[in-house]
Amino acid sequence: MKRLAILDIGKLEIQEYCEEVKVKPNMVKVKVNACGVCGSDLSLLQGKRDLKNEHYFGHEFTGIVTEIGDGVTGLELGMRVTSELVKTCGQCWNCRNGSPNCCKSLNEVLFPGGFASETIVLHSDSYKYLSILPTSIDDIMGTLVEPTNCALRVVKRSKIQPGQSVLVIGLGSMGIIASQLLENFGAGKIIGMDKNKSRLETVKKSGLIDVINRNDLDWLEQLKNYTGTRGVDVVIEATGFPAAIGDAFLAARVGGLISVLSVYHGKANNLDILPIMRKELTIVGAKGPYPDQKSDDTSVTIGELQKIQEKLQKIIRIYDFKDSFKAFDDAIKGISIKSVISFKNM
Numbered sequence: 001m002k003r004l005a006i007l008d009i010g011k012l013e014i015q016e017y018c019e020e021v022k023v024k025p026n027m028v029k030v031k032v033n034a035c036g037v038c039g040s041d042l043s044l045l046q047g048k049r050d051l052k053n054e055h056y057f058g059h060e061f062t063g064i065v066t067e068i069g070d071g072v073t074g075l076e077l078g079m080r081v082t083s084e085l086v087k088t089c090g091q092c093w094n095c096r097n098g099s100p101n102c103c104k105s106l107n108e109v110l111f112p113g114g115f116a117s118e119t120i121v122l123h124s125d126s127y128k129y130l131s132i133l134p135t136s137i138d139d140i141m142g143t144l145v146e147p148t149n150c151a152l153r154v155v156k157r158s159k160i161q162p163g164q165s166v167l168v169i170g171l172g173s174m175g176i177i178a179s180q181l182l183e184n185f186g187a188g189k190i191i192g193m194d195k196n197k198s199r200l201e202t203v204k205k206s207g208l209i210d211v212i213n214r215n216d217l218d219w220l221e222q223l224k225n226y227t228g229t230r231g232v233d234v235v236i237e238a239t240g241f242p243a244a245i246g247d248a249f250l251a252a253r254v255g256g257l258i259s260v261l262s263v264y265h266g267k268a269n270n271l272d273i274l275p276i277m278r279k280e281l282t283i284v285g286a287k288g289p290y291p292d293q294k295s296d297d298t299s300v301t302i303g304e305l306q307k308i309q310e311k312l313q314k315i316i317r318i319y320d321f322k323d324s325f326k327a328f329d330d331a332i333k334g335i336s337i338k339s340v341i342s343f344k345n346m
């Protein structure tokens with residue numbers, strides 16, 4: 001088995017992993033087909049998150065079930081699956097009090113994670129982390145199920161109403177996926193904003209949404225030209241940078257809502273927070289993934305992804321496993337909005 005590992009800050013290595021990965025009860029083994037690079041993986045590589053606290057690497061993967069432990073129900077050998085939170089314990093305080101998305105840490109769910117040719121995944125009767133992937137979604141697009149689930153969470157938390165204007169700050173994959181879901185949920189004008197030139201150019205070329213360069217001194221004026229002088233109804237904050245919340249305060253209209261899915265590292269100093277009161281802003285956090293299931297027990301996210309997958313093709317770049325370093329590097333530089341590593345040619 002081969003896996004990608006972080007040796008130190010900024011240092012990736014492809015390792016031959018000899019220790020046998022054993023399937024225990026309530027777990028399955030998945031032969032990985034592809035794994036997406038998440039912003040949180042980049043943070044780990046950049047030393048913004050503590051490596052010592054993480055026991056897995058890669059959580060946006062698709063693959064085939066190759067072994068099934070005792071007690072596992074709902075999956076069969078050979079099934080194509082994707083990582084997605086499907087069911088939580090229902091017993092812990094968070095589950096009992098309306099926050100099933102805060103049930104378990106992924107440290108208890110994945111080993112060694114999706115950046116490996118094989119991974120173990122917890123899939124018990126009381127906690128399921130795999131969705132069955134329909135044939136209409138390929139192995140590469142399937143890696144977007146987990147991030148789409150997280151984007152769906154931020155959209156739902158934004159309580160978008162028909163025709164409302166939206167500013168999406170941060171044009172990484174989360175921001176783009178959220179923008180496409182918002183469109184389907186009835187949003188009016190959707191504007192994206194970022195500082196990264198490559199990302200701005202890619203999104204502009206894609207034609208998915210209009211964009212504003214945050215480095216422009218008149219960015220707020222530009223925004224008002226698009227959405228009216230009162231400000232936007234909803235701001236989606238997806239940058240990971242604390243200062244961006246200050247931009248959200250400026251951009252939101254009186255009574256506006258800010259939905260935050262950013263994984264912040266660091267503190268927000270020198271932030272003008274007066275608009276929270278003056279504008280009576282609503283600020284909500286959105287922590288994905290969330291176990292959203294339809295009444296027939298299928299994934300809400302997969303249904304939503306099927307509607308937007310053609311558009312999302314425009315932001316994906318595929319890399320061979322041997323080019324994993326480049327996949328990460330391009331994502332950090334903004335050359336690639338969504339890097340997906342393929343295990344096909346291993």
Ligand SMILES: [Zn+2]
Pocket residue numbers: 038039040059060146147
């Ligand atoms: Zn992710």
Ligand SMILES: [Zn+2]
Pocket residue numbers: 088089090091092093094095096100102103104
């Ligand atoms: Zn729980």
